[in-house]
Amino acid sequence: MSGPAALLLIVDDEPANCKLLVTLLQAEGYATMVASNGEAALALVAERSPDLILLDIMMPGMDGYQVAKILKGNPASAHIPIIMVTAQIDRGARLAGLNAGAEEFLTKPVDRSELWLRVRNLLRMKASADLLRDHGAILEAQVRERTADLQRFRTAMDATVDAIFLVDCSTMRFIEVNATACKMLGFTREETLRMGPEQVALGSFEQLDRVYDAIIDGRSTGELAETRLRRKDGTEFPVEAKRTAHASGDAWIMVEVMSDITERKEAEARLHRLAHYDPLTSLPNRTLFNETLRNTLVHATQNAWRVAVLCIDLDHFKNVNDTLGHAMGDELLRQFASRLVKCVRLRDTVGRLGGDEFAVILVMQHGQLGVAAVAAKIQECLRAPFELGGHEVNSTASIGVAILPDDAADSDTLMKYSDTAMYRAKQAGRNTFRFFTAQMNVEVVARLELETALRRAVEHREFVLHYQPKVQVDSGRVCGLEALVRWERPGHGLVLPGEFIQALEDTGLIVRVGRWIVATACKQIRAWMDSPVGPRQVSINVSSRQFGEGDLEGDVIRALELNGVPPDLLELELTETSLLANTELTIACLRRLKKLGVRVSIDDFGTGYSSLAYLRRFPIDKLKIDKGFIDDVTSNPDDASIVLAIVRMARSLKLETVAEGVETTAQLAFLRRHGCDQMQGYLFSKPLAVPEVEALMLEGRTLPSPRGDGKERVRTLLLLDDEPRILAALQAMLRADGYQILTAISAAEGFELLALHKVDVLMCDERMPAMSGTDFLDRVKDLYPDTFRIVLSGQADPSGIMDAINRGAIHRYYTKPWDNRTMRENISEAFRFGELLGNPDREGPADEPPARWDPTAVIEQWKARNEPPARSPADLP
Numbered sequence: 001m002s003g004p005a006a007l008l009l010i011v012d013d014e015p016a017n018c019k020l021l022v023t024l025l026q027a028e029g030y031a032t033m034v035a036s037n038g039e040a041a042l043a044l045v046a047e048r049s050p051d052l053i054l055l056d057i058m059m060p061g062m063d064g065y066q067v068a069k070i071l072k073g074n075p076a077s078a079h080i081p082i083i084m085v086t087a088q089i090d091r092g093a094r095l096a097g098l099n100a101g102a103e104e105f106l107t108k109p110v111d112r113s114e115l116w117l118r119v120r121n122l123l124r125m126k127a128s129a130d131l132l133r134d135h136g137a138i139l140e141a142q143v144r145e146r147t148a149d150l151q152r153f154r155t156a157m158d159a160t161v162d163a164i165f166l167v168d169c170s171t172m173r174f175i176e177v178n179a180t181a182c183k184m185l186g187f188t189r190e191e192t193l194r195m196g197p198e199q200v201a202l203g204s205f206e207q208l209d210r211v212y213d214a215i216i217d218g219r220s221t222g223e224l225a226e227t228r229l230r231r232k233d234g235t236e237f238p239v240e241a242k243r244t245a246h247a248s249g250d251a252w253i254m255v256e257v258m259s260d261i262t263e264r265k266e267a268e269a270r271l272h273r274l275a276h277y278d279p280l281t282s283l284p285n286r287t288l289f290n291e292t293l294r295n296t297l298v299h300a301t302q303n304a305w306r307v308a309v310l311c312i313d314l315d316h317f318k319n320v321n322d323t324l325g326h327a328m329g330d331e332l333l334r335q336f337a338s339r340l341v342k343c344v345r346l347r348d349t350v351g352r353l354g355g356d357e358f359a360v361i362l363v364m365q366h367g368q369l370g371v372a373a374v375a376a377k378i379q380e381c382l383r384a385p386f387e388l389g390g391h392e393v394n395s396t397a398s399i400g401v402a403i404l405p406d407d408a409a410d411s412d413t414l415m416k417y418s419d420t421a422m423y424r425a426k427q428a429g430r431n432t433f434r435f436f437t438a439q440m441n442v443e444v445v446a447r448l449e450l451e452t453a454l455r456r457a458v459e460h461r462e463f464v465l466h467y468q469p470k471v472q473v474d475s476g477r478v479c480g481l482e483a484l485v486r487w488e489r490p491g492h493g494l495v496l497p498g499e500f501i502q503a504l505e506d507t508g509l510i511v512r513v514g515r516w517i518v519a520t521a522c523k524q525i526r527a528w529m530d531s532p533v534g535p536r537q538v539s540i541n542v543s544s545r546q547f548g549e550g551d552l553e554g555d556v557i558r559a560l561e562l563n564g565v566p567p568d569l570l571e572l573e574l575t576e577t578s579l580l581a582n583t584e585l586t587i588a589c590l591r592r593l594k595k596l597g598v599r600v601s602i603d604d605f606g607t608g609y610s611s612l613a614y615l616r617r618f619p620i621d622k623l624k625i626d627k628g629f630i631d632d633v634t635s636n637p638d639d640a641s642i643v644l645a646i647v648r649m650a651r652s653l654k655l656e657t658v659a660e661g662v663e664t665t666a667q668l669a670f671l672r673r674h675g676c677d678q679m680q681g682y683l684f685s686k687p688l689a690v691p692e693v694e695a696l697m698l699e700g701r702t703l704p705s706p707r708g709d710g711k712e713r714v715r716t717l718l719l720l721d722d723e724p725r726i727l728a729a730l731q732a733m734l735r736a737d738g739y740q741i742l743t744a745i746s747a748a749e750g751f752e753l754l755a756l757h758k759v760d761v762l763m764c765d766e767r768m769p770a771m772s773g774t775d776f777l778d779r780v781k782d783l784y785p786d787t788f789r790i791v792l793s794g795q796a797d798p799s800g801i802m803d804a805i806n807r808g809a810i811h812r813y814y815t816k817p818w819d820n821r822t823m824r825e826n827i828s829e830a831f832r833f834g835e836l837l838g839n840p841d842r843e844g845p846a847d848e849p850p851a852r853w854d855p856t857a858v859i860e861q862w863k864a865r866n867e868p869p870a871r872s873p874a875d876l877p
């Protein structure tokens with residue numbers, strides 16, 4: 001036996017017995033220790049844990065059974081074999097010994113060989129039992145550790161926010177799932193473990209099998225993939241899955257880790273909506289619209305389809321914003337969007353490009369007619385008024401159309417062309433549509449060239465100012481000048497603003513050019529102040545963009561200070577339309593400038609939509625009556641009424657009036673007679689370069705004074721007939737009666753003479769080429785109601801003339817040939833009649849209009865007549 005000798009404990013109260021046993025056992029090489037009673041034995045066992053105990057039964061105090069029971073009851077000593085040594089050999093004693101836990105018995109006196117045999121056998125048994133016990137303990141510890149590991153693993157698995165599924169690839173069943181997986185799916189763990197992936201994943205068994213095979217074969221790395229899972233209640237949700245395959249013996253285990261990405265997907269969807277859809281109308285925005293157009297064009301080109309792009313812009317939309325506020329403007333856009341969508345088929349695309357700009361993609365089936373029908377439908381859908389917070393608002397749209405492949409082959413050009421066509425529709429008076437044409441293309445190219453040339457012009461300072469004098473109507477003297485920009489374009493000579501101002505506006509270059517104009521005009525005023533010309537008031541045109549984007553106020557103040565120019569020598573001309581834009585900003589800026597002394601006038605007055613109430617908000621000094629009203633002021637009663645209304649309104653607001661574009665003395669006479677303060681026009685002078693306008697001012701040129709001024713009033717008769725023979729005969733007949741006789745051979749000449757002279761009696765032929773006598777007199781009735789009007793008719797049937805008489809256009813009529821005496825008497829009577837009825841001091845018929853004559857109402861009526869058919873929101877209060 002190798003290793004330390006086995007330690008044997010001999011327990012006996014008889015020292016002789018102990019000694020014998022010690023001797024016998026030590027002789028066999030065992031180590032021994034002795035205890036003389038039970039307590040001592042227990043103490044020794046606790047202390048040294050012997051390999052075997054020889055235990056006497058009969059001992060004083062604690063007997064052998066008790067000792068054995070205690071030892072076997074204690075796990076630390078239960079494995080120590082006990083041999084009971086006893087003189088009793090009866091069966092009862094043996095049973096009691098075995099019950100107490102003893103393994104063997106020896107009878108006293110002890111037989112040496114039996115002792116050794118028993119001791120050796122028991123020690124062997126113990127050795128192998130110890131071995132087994134140690135092994136078991138190791139195994140147990142290992143199991144305990146594994147169990148703890150497993151527990152830790154499961155706790156970790158359960159604690160993770162991701163769902164984890166372990167799938168046995170051979171059975172396609174879950175063999176393990178974590179708590180998150182069960183919660184995500186709504187199944188219990190047990191229910192889940194009874195299922196396989198094809199019951200919760202979207203995809204067939206075969207599809208999953210293919211995915212798993214690819215991962216196992218290494219053809220797929222099992223990178224993050226998006227898929228969907230189905231819950232117990234049948235609802236689905238998106239997950240991101242990471243799959244890895246693990247070999248387990250011959251089988252493969254697929255570990256699937258899945259995260260619920262519902263929130264991420266929703267956020268992505270929200271972002272996508274924000275990036276691609278207009279939040280106000282929910283229509284595709286410009287980005288998505290362009291993307292859709294590009295894709296449509298690819299398909300269209302492949303399939304030889306035709307595609308139309310419609311650019312749609314609401315007319316006068318800005319007025320809704322300005323008058324009803326932005327919330328109502330938004331509401332109009334929303335309502336329009338939903339009407340627009342109903343005008344097209346499902347497969348067509350409607351988008352909002354921004355502001356009031358919408359666009360439509362139409363895949364065409366029936367050629368251009370189909371597109372025209374859609375455009376007409378869109379116009380039609382606007383016919384019903386929009387209900388905006390209690391206001392009924394009418395709106396119209398201008399539509400431009402460009403077509404693939406006729407006009408362009410790519411989306412950018414197609415968009416550009418339909419936009420160009422839309423602007424054409426606007427220019428054509430709005431509320432209409434236009435197809436893009438090759439001519440427009442030429443214009444687009446020309447426009448681009450113009451813009452490039454203008455940019456260069458700004459850099460190279462190619463602009464100059466010309467000046468057009470303004471004249472005081474009563475004194476005939478120059479009272480100021482309007483600065484008008486010209487472009488000395490290399491290779492093109494002097495270019496007028498009509499050809500480039502709009503492009504300067506559209507490109508924003510007007511802000512820089514405008515600043516230059518302010519500075520140059522102020523420099524010129526200074527130069528005249530320092531020359532014999534003397535101080536002169538100069539007006540400059542300003543664009544609304546100079547308020548919003550530039551620093552008009554700063555520019556003006558700097559230029560005035562730099563040149564030492566008194567502010568009242570500078571006048572700013574703003575169009576009605578530019579006043580309407582940026583109103584608050586504009587008003588505030590104008591107020592400050594006006595406080596400084598700078599003068600302000602409204603240009604082209606009458607062409608915009610400003611009402612009297614609106615005008616009061618602006619700090620203005622002057623109204624400039626648009627040339628459009630002056631052109632026919634002597635012959636068109638509508639224009640005449642408008643001009644008179646403006647003059648009268650200006651007077652009541654203590655504003656000066658300037659008539660623009662006065663070209664004839666008749667116009668001047670009309671204006672002079674009706675109290676217009678100033679005139680500007682070719683009649684006096686065109687805009688001139690500085691040296692020429694200086695010469696004009698130094699020469700002291702004035703307007704010719706009005707005819708008949710200072711002379712005594714004479715009775716004036718106007719005879720109008722297209723036959724000079726008749727005129728001559730009438731003149732000869734009436735010569736002796738002392739009238740001032742004026743003759744005209746056309747209605748136009750007649751109007752001019754009426755404007756130039758105070759005519760008392762007017763006799764006109766009924767049959768004239770351009771205009772009948774009654775029509776002429778109809779107009780004269782409105783323009784000069786105090787004239788006594790006679791018609792000379794060659795016709796027997798006077799029914800048309802009777803109508804005119806009933807309308808009050810004609811006071812008398814005569815048929816040709818006439819009786820000289822009666823005619824002379826009647827004309828004389830007509831003068832007397834007119835003098836009796838009319839106020840002999842009155843300068844003209846409308847100079848002191850009748851009480852019912854209301855200038856604001858006249859302007860409103862005129863606007864109503866000149867509005868597009870569907871009334872625009874511009875009419876809102």
Ligand SMILES: Nc1nc2c(ncn2[C@@H]2O[C@@H]3COP(=O)(O)O[C@H]4[C@@H](O)[C@H](n5cnc6c(=O)[nH]c(N)nc65)O[C@@H]4COP(=O)(O)O[C@H]3[C@H]2O)c(=O)[nH]1
Binds near residue numbers: 485661682
């Ligand atoms: N047929 C005819 N025309 C007459 C007569 N009297 C004056 N005109 C023209 O009428 C225009 C008057 O200027 P506007 O109404 O301010 O209209 C101006 C103004 O709106 C704009 N503009 C001109 N210069 C400037 C400028 O310096 N800045 C800005 N922002 N706009 C300018 O361009 C418009 C056209 O300017 P112009 O071509 O110089 O044309 C000038 C002038 O030459 C006439 O008796 N008969």
